[in-house]
Amino acid sequence: MKFLRNLLASILGFFIALFLLFVFFFIIASFIGAEEEIVVKSNSVLELDLSTPIKDYAPKENNPIAEALELTDEKLALNKIINAIENAKTDDKIKGISIKTAFVNAGIAQTQAIRNKIEEFKESGKFVYAYNDIYTQKNYYLSSVADSLFLNPVGAIDFRGLSTEILYFKDFEDKYGIKMEVIRHGKYKSAVEPFLESEMSEANREQTTSFLKSIWSEITDDISKSRNISIEKLNLIADNSNGRNITVAKENNLIDASIYEDEYEKKLAMGSDKKVNTISIEDYIKSGKGRISSTAKDKIAVIYAQGDIVYGEGSEDYIGQGIINKAIRKARKDDNVKAIVLRVNSPGGNALASELIWRELELTKKEKPIVVSMGNYAASGGYYIACNANKIIAEPTTITGSIGVFGAIPNFSQFTDNIGINAEQVSTNDSPSYSVFEPMNQKFYDVTKEGVEQIYTTFVNRVSAGRNMTFEQVNEIAQGRVWTGKEAIENGLVDQLGGLNDAIKVAAELAEIQNFRVRNYPNYKTDLKEALKFSPFMKASKEEILKETLGDENYQLYYNIHKMKNLKGIQTRIPFVLQVK
Template identity: 55%
Template sequence: MNFLKNVLATIVGLFLFFMICFFALLFISAIAGSSDEVKVKENSVIELDLAKVQFDYAGKTNYKEFNYFANPHNGLFDIIKALKYAKTDNNVKGISILNNNTSLGIAQTKALRNALEDFKKSGKFVYSYSNIYTQKSYYLNSVANKLYINPVGQLDFKGFSAEYMFFKDFQEKTGLKMEVIRHGKYKSAVEPFLENKMSDANKIQTSELLHAIWNAVVTDISKSRKIPVETLNNIANNLNGRTPQLALQNHLIDKIAYEDVYHNDIKKLIKVAEDKDYETIKIEEYSKSVATQNTDLSTKDKIAIVYAQGEIMGGEGDVNVIGEGAMHKALKEAREDKNVKAIVLRVDSPGGSALTSELIWREIELTKKIKPVVVSMGNYAASGGYYISCNANTIFAESTTITGSIGVFGMLPNFSEATSRIGIHVDQVKTHNNASSYSPFKPLDDNFKQFTTEGIENVYQTFLTRVAAGRKMTVEQVDAIAQGRVWSGEEAIKIGLVDKIGGLQDALQEAAKLAKIKAYRTVDYPEYEKSFEDVLAAFGLAQSKENLIKQEIGEDNYFILQKIKQLSMQKGVQARMEYQLIIN
C-alpha cells in the first residue's frame, strides 16, 4: 500500500514539476519576445490597424508573482505619439488605413484625426481603402490624401439619431418596478422607468447634443474634402453617398477600385515594382518601437498623466474601471515625486458612484495644493466624470466631448406587486422602526423614501458646491446649468464648465506653463496588478471568462451583459450620465 502511495506521489510531483517548468519557459519566452527590437525597414508604410486600440491608456501591469512589469503600447496616445515620431522618420513613407475597424469614441477619433492631419504636414501620404465606411470610420478616413472604396462597397453618411426604450407600461403590466428618486429635470437616466416617451427637456438636450457633435464632424470633413458644410448636409439628407458611384460623384471619395489596385497605387507612389511587395509595419509594432527606443530620460522635469477611464466604481479599479484605490495611489505618488512638476488628469468617463467621485475629488484637491492639475476630457467627462474634473486649475475638452450631466439619482427595484400576483407574500419582524425600511418584496416605505430623497438632495447640493468652488461660480449659477443636463465641449465653454477646446497635448502645454517649465517628459499612471490566471489567458493556455462569453454570445450581446452587470453592482447614490452615445 505504501509502495502505491509513493509511486502516486512521485507521479504527481513529476507532473507538477514539468508543468511549472513548462509555464516558466513560456513566461521567459514571452518576456524575451517582448524585448525584441522592432526593425523599421527602409521605404516602409505604416498600417494603421486600430482593432486592438480601445482605450486612451493601455495600462501598466505588475505581475507580482513573477516580479514582471508589462507596459503595452497600444493605447490611443501611444499611437498618436508614434505618428508624431513617424513625421521625421526617414524609413516611413506614408500611412495606409485599410478596412479599418475601431471601437474608439468620437472625441478619441477626433484626436487621432488631428494627429493624422499633423502627419500630412511632413509631405508624406495618408491613403485609405475600405469595403464599407461607417459614419465614424469615414470621419476618420476623410483626413486621407486619397480615399478608395470597393466597387460593391457602401458608405454610410446620413446624420446622427438617438433612440430610447421605455418601460413604464411594462412595469405596470408585470408588477416589476423600479422606484426612482432623482434630482434634475434633465437627469433622464431614470426617465424610461417613469414615462412612455421622451420628456420635452430630454428631447431638447439630446437634439442639441447630436447637432453639436454632427456640426463638429462635418466641419472637419468639410476642411479635408473641400466640400461646403451645407453640401455635406444635403448629401446626408438625401443619402447621396450610399453607393460608390454616388460617393464619387459627390466627392466623398476619390477612387472606386479593388484592393489590389489600391496597393499598386501605393507601390507607384513609393517607387516599388508592381511585382514586388512594399514594406509595411503595423502601427502597434511601430508604437512599441518608438516607446522603447526614443524615450528621453535626460530631462529631469516630468508631467504626470493620470488616466481616469471607464465607469467610476468602488475598489481598486482597472484599465476600464475608475476605482479610488488606483487613483489614490497614482495621485499620491505623482504629487510626492519632486520631479513631477504638474499633473494632467485625462478623463473619459460617464460617471458612476457619487461616493467614489467625492473621494477622487478630494485627492485632486490635495494634489492641487502642491502642484497644478489640468484636466483633458475625452469622449465623456459627465456626471461623476465631471465631478472629478471640476476642481482642476484648467479644463480642456474636445468640441465633441460629452460633459456636464450634473445631477444624481437613485433606483430601487420593487417586486411586491409581481410577487403578490403569483401568490408569494412577505412578512417581517424587526427591532426598530426603520430596521427594515426597504425590501424589494414590500411596497416602498414612506419614511425610507423621505430619507433616501434627503440623501439624494444632500449629494446633489455637495456636487453643486464642488462645481461652484472649482469653477468660481455661485451655487445658483451652477444649478441653472446643472439639473442633469449634458453639454458638448463646445457648448460647455459658453456656460463656464470648460475653459478651452483642445486635446491632451494642449493640456500638457498648459500644465507646463502653470508649472513654469519648458522641457519635460511625461510619465503615465496608474499601475494595475494581475494574477497568474491572467498570465495563462495571455499565453492562450486558458481563456478568460470574458473571452469565453464573447465567443458564445457575440461582442454586442456581451456589451449589453456588461451594462446589466454594472447596473446590478451599483451601490449608493449615482452621479452617472443617463446614456452612452455610441457613434458608428
C-alpha cells in the same frame, strides 16, 4: 510521529512541485515570448488599422506568462497611437500613412484626436491615403482627412447623420409588476427616465438633440475642410444617403477614385512593381515609436482615470478611489513631478468614490497645478473629479456635464402579489428599511431623497468653487444636463478645447517648465490569481463565451443592462449609454 513526518514531507513536496511548475512555465514563456526585434524598413508606409479596441491608457501587461503566450486582451493605447504618428512625421523611413481599417473601435472624441494628429502629420509633406471596401460613418470621418480617399468599385459609404435610441420600460413594469423605484435630482437626469415614463420627455429630447447636433457639426466641419464640400451639401448627402453606391459617392466628391485593393497597393508603392513595405501601427509602437524620448529631470504626471467609477480599489477598466488616489499621492510626493494632468474618460458612477477622489485632488492642488484632459466622456462623477482642476481641457465632441444625482432600486412587490407570494418582515426598530417585495414606504423615500439632495448640493458646491461660479449659475446649467465639450466652453464648465497633448503643454506652462518628460500612472499589479490565467487549457472566461455567442453589439447591450445590478449607493452617472451611429 511517523504520520507527522510524512505529512510534513508531503507539504514540502507540494511546494517544491509548485515551484518547479512555475519554473517550467516561465522557461516555456521565455522561449515563446522571445520576439524578433521589429525593424522599420526604409520606404515604409505606416498602416492604421484601428479595429482593435482603443483605450486612453493601455499599460503593458503585468503578467509576463500570459503576455508571452499571447493570451492577453488585444488593445491599443490612444496616447501611444498619438506618439507614434508624431514620431512618424520626422522618421525618414516612413514615407506616408495608409488608413485601412474595417471599422474604428474608438469613441468619437478619440477618433477626432487621432484625425487631428493625422492632419498635423500631413504638414510634413508626406502622403496620407485611405482605402476601404465599405466605410462606416466613423471610419469615413477618420479617413476623410486623407489626401486621397479610395473605395472598392462595389463598395459603399454609410453617411446618414447621427442618431440614438433609448428603450422605455414603464409599460412593461406596469404589465408585469417588476419595476425600479427611482429617486433623483435633475430634470435632465434621464438615466432613470426609461423606468418612469413610456416615452422620451421634452427635457431629454432637448438635450439629446442639442449634443447630437453639436457632435455632428464637428464631424461635418472637419469633413467639409478636408473634402472641400460645403456643410449644406454634406447634410443633403446625409439626407439622401448619397454614399450608398460608388456612382453617387463619386458624384458627390466623397471619394477620389474607385479601385480594387491590388490597385491601391500599387498606388502606395508609387507605381513601382515592388511590394510596398508596410508596418502596422501596433508594430511601429512595439519598435519603440509609441513614446516620446526625453532625458529631462522634470516630469509631468499623466494620471488616467478611465471607466465607470466604483467604490473600492478599481482596475484598468474601472475607476476606484484605491488605485487612483495612490497614483495621485505618488505623483504629489515625487519632487520631480512639477504638474499633474488627470485624463478623465468616464461616464461617472459611485458618488462616494467620486468625492474621495475629489478630496485627494484638492489636497494635491495646494502643492502642484492640476490640468484635466477630457476624453470621450467626463460626465457626472467624471465631471465631479474634474471640476476643481486649475484648467479643464476637452475635445469638442467630449460628453461632459450631467451634474445630477440619482438612486434606483428594483422592486417586485406587484409581481409577487400577482403570483401569490407574500413577504413578512420582523424588525427590532422602526428604521426606514426597504424590501424589494414591499412597496417603498414614505419614510424610506424621505431619507433616501434627503441623501440624494445632500449629494446634489455638495456636487454643485464642488463645481461652484472649482469653476469660480455661484451656486445659482451652476444649478442653472446642472440638473443632470449633458453638454458636449464645444457647448461646455460657452457655459463655463470647460476652459478650452484640445487633446491630451494640449493639456500637457498647459500643465507645463502652469509649472513654468520647458524641458520635461511624461510619466504615466497608475501602475497596475497582477496578483497570483490573475498571473495564473495563462494556461491554454483553462476554461474560457464568461465574457469570451458571451461575446462569441451574442456578437459584439449584442454583448454590449447585455453588458450595459448587467451593469445596472451592480450600481451600489447613490450615483452620479451620465444619463444614458451613448453610441454614435
